[in-house]
Amino acid sequence: MNDIALTCKNIEVDFEGFKAVGGVDLELRRGEVHFLIGPNGAGKTTLVDAVTGLVGYTGSVLKDGEELRGKKVHHIARKGIGRTFQTATVFENLTVAQNLDIAAGSGRGPWSLLRRRRALPAAVTDTMERIGLADHADTLAGILAHGQKQWLEIGMLLVGDADVLLLDEPIAGMGHDERETTGRLLHDIAAERAVAVVEHDMDFMRANASRVTVLHGGTILAAGSVDEVSADPKVQEVYLGTSDHKEAADAAAA
Amino acid sequence: MSKFLQSRLGAWTGFAAAAIGLFAVAPLIMSGFRLGLFAQFICYAIVAVGIGLAWGRGGMLTLGQGVYFGMGAYLMAMHLKMADAEFRNGPGAVPDFMELAGVRELPAYWVPFASPAFTVAAILVLPTAVAVLLGLAVFKRRVKGAYFAILSQALAGAFAIFLIGQQTLGGFNGLSYFRYFFGFAINDPVNQQMLYFIAAGVLLAVVAVSLQLRRSRYGELLVAVRDSEERVRFLGYDSANIKVVAYAVAALFASVAGALFVPVVGIISPASIGIVPSIMFILGVAIGGRGTLLGPVIGALAVAWAQTTLSEQFPSAWTYAQGLLFVVVIALLPGGISSIPALARRIRVKNRPEPVEATA
Ligand SMILES: Nc1ncnc2c1ncn2[C@@H]1O[C@H](COP(=O)(O)OP(=O)(O)OP(=O)(O)O)[C@@H](O)[C@H]1O
Ligand SMILES: [Mg+2]
Numbered sequence: 001m002n003d004i005a006l007t008c009k010n011i012e013v014d015f016e017g018f019k020a021v022g023g024v025d026l027e028l029r030r031g032e033v034h035f036l037i038g039p040n041g042a043g044k045t046t047l048v049d050a051v052t053g054l055v056g057y058t059g060s061v062l063k064d065g066e067e068l069r070g071k072k073v074h075h076i077a078r079k080g081i082g083r084t085f086q087t088a089t090v091f092e093n094l095t096v097a098q099n100l101d102i103a104a105g106s107g108r109g110p111w112s113l114l115r116r117r118r119a120l121p122a123a124v125t126d127t128m129e130r131i132g133l134a135d136h137a138d139t140l141a142g143i144l145a146h147g148q149k150q151w152l153e154i155g156m157l158l159v160g161d162a163d164v165l166l167l168d169e170p171i172a173g174m175g176h177d178e179r180e181t182t183g184r185l186l187h188d189i190a191a192e193r194a195v196a197v198v199e200h201d202m203d204f205m206r207a208n209a210s211r212v213t214v215l216h217g218g219t220i221l222a223a224g225s226v227d228e229v230s231a232d233p234k235v236q237e238v239y240l241g242t243s244d245h246k247e248a249a250d251a252a253a254a
Numbered sequence: 255m256s257k258f259l260q261s262r263l264g265a266w267t268g269f270a271a272a273a274i275g276l277f278a279v280a281p282l283i284m285s286g287f288r289l290g291l292f293a294q295f296i297c298y299a300i301v302a303v304g305i306g307l308a309w310g311r312g313g314m315l316t317l318g319q320g321v322y323f324g325m326g327a328y329l330m331a332m333h334l335k336m337a338d339a340e341f342r343n344g345p346g347a348v349p350d351f352m353e354l355a356g357v358r359e360l361p362a363y364w365v366p367f368a369s370p371a372f373t374v375a376a377i378l379v380l381p382t383a384v385a386v387l388l389g390l391a392v393f394k395r396r397v398k399g400a401y402f403a404i405l406s407q408a409l410a411g412a413f414a415i416f417l418i419g420q421q422t423l424g425g426f427n428g429l430s431y432f433r434y435f436f437g438f439a440i441n442d443p444v445n446q447q448m449l450y451f452i453a454a455g456v457l458l459a460v461v462a463v464s465l466q467l468r469r470s471r472y473g474e475l476l477v478a479v480r481d482s483e484e485r486v487r488f489l490g491y492d493s494a495n496i497k498v499v500a501y502a503v504a505a506l507f508a509s510v511a512g513a514l515f516v517p518v519v520g521i522i523s524p525a526s527i528g529i530v531p532s533i534m535f536i537l538g539v540a541i542g543g544r545g546t547l548l549g550p551v552i553g554a555l556a557v558a559w560a561q562t563t564l565s566e567q568f569p570s571a572w573t574y575a576q577g578l579l580f581v582v583v584i585a586l587l588p589g590g591i592s593s594i595p596a597l598a599r600r601i602r603v604k605n606r607p608e609p610v611e612a613t614a
Contacts (some may be wrong), residue, residue, distance in 0.1 A: 052488060077490035089485045091478040098474050105471065106490030113472040160489055 005030050005194035006164045010059040013046050020046040022218040028164060028194040033186050035205045036198045038215035039238060044198040045086060048166045052076055052083045063164065078106060082162025086169050088149035092142030096133050096152060099141050100124040103156035123159050131155035132181065147178040154185065163193045170197060171204055183208045265465060269458060276454040286443050293450040293518045295558040296457050300511035302539045302554035303460045304504030307467060310544030312500040313480030318406030319508045319535045321413045324527030325381040326509030330516040331429035332364060333373035338433045340368065350431070351424055361422045370436055377513045378506065385505030386498055393494035407529055414528030428523025435517040453514050460507050465547055476500055534561065537576060540583050543590025553590060
């Protein structure tokens with residue numbers, strides 16, 4: 001399965017004269033984990049914001065051939081585009097099960113909303129299993145560990161039947177084991193979905209990317225396989241310039 | 255204990271106890287005058303239940319519930335005045351206060367309020383519809399937080415000023431001297447007790463509705479919107495619609511409370527619905543605990559009682575005390591009185607490393 005789920009054509013985002021994204025083309029395919037990398041301020045998050053309807057843009061975004069530009073945030077989400085945020089955003093005062101049940105229910109009618117939940121939908125229990133939170137069904141999301149929150153947020157997209165997942169720094173703040181688990185989870189869910197991952201961590205990228213797009217200053221610097229991109233002199237230049245800083249940051253985080 | 259209260263059986267037991275207290279005990283131990291006062295406080299408590307839903311659960315700081323309270327009250331008062339006029343001078347008669355002001359012809363918008371059915375329908379539908387329209391306009395534009403609070407408060411102020419200007423609604427003095435409530439003489443103590451029973455019954459009903467909403471999936475969704483509206487939208491929900499429902503239910507409760515307030519108290523004027531009364535509604539909810547089911551009720555009753563007792567003795571001091579109380583509660587005890595048991599438990603647990611789980 002390698003069909004194109006999402007096509008972005010010539011996306012431009014203009015913040016009052018400042019071009020945060022300046023003409024980006026991107027294709028996301030089902031079955032792939034597509035990494036979006038680039039230095040701070042490259043426009044990665046802004047690109048995700050544009051696709052999901054949070055900021056206005058020019059150009060075109062097609063999901064399975066249907067234009068998404070101009071649609072409202074919740075309509076785009078209903079088309080199967082799911083996203084996470086750079087800082088994990090879950091409903092802290094609700095339990096893991098409640099978080100997932102809400103995420104599963106955007107299609108519910110008023111009648112089922114106004115009644116009490118009798119049992120957890122199968123999709124919710126399956127997803128809790130999948131994201132490793134089966135033992136935490138009744139734990140408040142607010143007291144989960146950092147990494148668990150990020151898994152929960154991914155789980156919320158899965159249970160909501162998103163088939164294009166845009167994940168903004170999903171392993172930020174995770175330890176080594178949690179990263180490995182997340183990597184496996186990404187490949188697992190990419191089997192029948194298109195997954196895009198915004199990340200700074202190069203090791204994680206090398207280990208998990210099916211395809212890489214490098215953004216810099218709002219435009220695409222390079223795109224291709226991990227090896228192609230790594231060998232690209234323009235990419236080396238951008239990353240050599242920041243690599244000291246990057247390694248220092250990594251060392252500080254460890 | 256808290257598990258028990260959350261269970262179905264617990265809820266029924268709680269309602270049964272409240273019903274016995276309201277319907278059997280209160281009429282026994284209170285004089286007619288006290289019972290009338292209690293009925294008035296219950297009207298405030300009904301407003302508070304709605305605020306608990308919209309603010310406590312939905313995060314919408316509804317600083318202007320006086321608008322909906324006032325709508326319900328004036329709609330009811332118009333009917334009562336029409337009924338009185340009809341009783342004295344036959345159908346189509348002009349209410350007494352208009353006669354005094356020299357109005358000979360009944361204004362057209364008063365005419366339908368001769369009908370009790372129309373009036374009840376208007377009380378239920380009109381404020382709710384206004385809340386839906388206003389809510390859609392405001393929430394779709396993503397007006398929230400302090401902006402929403404200021405907007406709703408300004409609305410209450412504007413509504414009171416508008417009413418002061420309406421001579422055919424009694425202007426500054428409002429509407430008063432009601433003789434009959436749907437055919438029952440209001441000054442008859444038996445009927446006054448009946449009004450109290452109606453208010454108490456409505457209070458139980460709105461608490462039941464609020465409980466069901468809190469426990470439903472909608473209730474969870476409302477909390478989700480309160481805590482992270484953006485996340486909810488990115489999951490495919492139109493968060494504005496979710497908020498509008500809670501806001502409209504709160505408006506409906508306020509309207510019904512206003513409608514009951516009129517025969518219970520015997521007067522409605524702009525002074526009872528403007529900014530200051532609206533803040534008093536919020537104050538009770540804040541003090542009682544906006545996040546809980548019964549906190550708003552308890553807080554509203556307590557504030558109304560304090561206001562009645564204290565404002566008689568220290569009329570001007572009460573206003574300041576009210577403001578001070580609000581600030582203190584918001585700053586030091588954001589969960590209100592009802593958060594004290596949980597807080598105490600947490601402190602106790604902190605002091606004793608091994609908490610006993612079995613009794614939970
Ligand atoms: N709402 C906004 N208004 C104005 N400028 C903005 C806005 N949002 C982002 N920007 C700017 O757009 C540029 C791209 O930001 P963006 O957040 O997309 O970068 P990023 O690639 O996600 O960076 P990071 O790796 O630090 O998350 C930055 O220069 C940022 O300051
Ligand atoms: Mg970013």
